[in-house]
Amino acid sequence: MTDIDTLIANTIREDVRAGHIYKVPDASGYLKLDAMENPYALPGDLREELAKRLADAVLNRYPVPSYATLKDKIRAKLGVPAGYDVILGNGSDEIISILATACARQDRRAVILAPTPAFVMFQRSAQFAGMDFVGVPLKEDFSLDLPAMLAAIAEHKPALVFLAYPNNPTGNLFAADDVVAIIEALGETGIAVVDEAYQPFARTSFMARLPEFPNMVVMRTLSKLGLAGIRLGYLAAAPLLLEQFDKVRPPYNINVLTQVAAEFALDHLDVLDAQAASLNAARGELAAAMAALPGVTVYPSSANFITVRVPDAEKTCATLFAKKVMIKNLSKMHVLLANCIRVTVSTPEENSVFLNALKASL
Numbered sequence: 001m002t003d004i005d006t007l008i009a010n011t012i013r014e015d016v017r018a019g020h021i022y023k024v025p026d027a028s029g030y031l032k033l034d035a036m037e038n039p040y041a042l043p044g045d046l047r048e049e050l051a052k053r054l055a056d057a058v059l060n061r062y063p064v065p066s067y068a069t070l071k072d073k074i075r076a077k078l079g080v081p082a083g084y085d086v087i088l089g090n091g092s093d094e095i096i097s098i099l100a101t102a103c104a105r106q107d108r109r110a111v112i113l114a115p116t117p118a119f120v121m122f123q124r125s126a127q128f129a130g131m132d133f134v135g136v137p138l139k140e141d142f143s144l145d146l147p148a149m150l151a152a153i154a155e156h157k158p159a160l161v162f163l164a165y166p167n168n169p170t171g172n173l174f175a176a177d178d179v180v181a182i183i184e185a186l187g188e189t190g191i192a193v194v195d196e197a198y199q200p201f202a203r204t205s206f207m208a209r210l211p212e213f214p215n216m217v218v219m220r221t222l223s224k225l226g227l228a229g230i231r232l233g234y235l236a237a238a239p240l241l242l243e244q245f246d247k248v249r250p251p252y253n254i255n256v257l258t259q260v261a262a263e264f265a266l267d268h269l270d271v272l273d274a275q276a277a278s279l280n281a282a283r284g285e286l287a288a289a290m291a292a293l294p295g296v297t298v299y300p301s302s303a304n305f306i307t308v309r310v311p312d313a314e315k316t317c318a319t320l321f322a323k324k325v326m327i328k329n330l331s332k333m334h335v336l337l338a339n340c341i342r343v344t345v346s347t348p349e350e351n352s353v354f355l356n357a358l359k360a361s362l
Helices: 004-011 014-018 044-055 068-077 091-103 120-129 146-156 176-186 207-212 223-230 239-246 256-267 269-291 313-322 348-361
Strands: 085-089 111-116 132-137 160-164 191-195 216-221 233-237 305-309 340-344
Touching (some): 068 256, 085 239, 091 239, 233 239, 269 305
């Protein structure tokens, strides 16, 4: 009989065996403020209309592999420059994996570089693609350390540099001039990936500047806009560059139900934009309320979450958890995030519940 431990040792990569599963905590029965989700559902009449469209979806056939209708709507509604196209991914996670797979080398170790702390999937995707990851610490105020970034680019010559705009988990927008300096420093040796997952809340973007920088690509997701459940990300880039990434995209990677739901949502983008505007207003109110609490430092955010520093993050999170409020403890992610927590901006009612629990934890 085969010994399973021996089998795993002989077949599974060592770094995978030593790693951990990306675990998402069960939020059943909790106020879920840890995942940057839009708390608002579609209005009732739109849900009924969506249900009819989903009922008519052709489930016994593969999706149309070009996804032409959905991509047409994305280009028309979401600011993709004329002459530019998009490829689609199962969330932005798959887009990141596609980028890493396309840029990993067989003759040498290629490099992904990003300022840190950053979205964890930048490093995980580098690892799984067989690339090296280089993290360049942000300054204490979470702004880019531009000299350090430029020095790291000169030293490591990364194939990909990820710049989240706004950054996750810190929430701030990097200075646009700094982003441009990094893109220009890469020149023809590397690709700058501007991750605009939170663009609906930042209301600023590099998308329109794609023709200005052939080595820049812009990655987004519909998750933060209010469609986290359908898992749809997209990437815009110069046509010849996009063609290379499309070669490693799995066929039929977007399912029919996601396609129908996304097309419907883009037909009613005004509703989702209004929800984002409400969350932006609530963000300012929540930030001000937290800033008034003793011992709490609130960092500027252009996303739908706020990062704050508290006297004791472990105690705060434990108290909130006991009160059935789930937030994110960032303390173990990076030394710059010591005693930091991250909370999703939600409805006025849920924000109030969170604030009362936070006060109790302090």
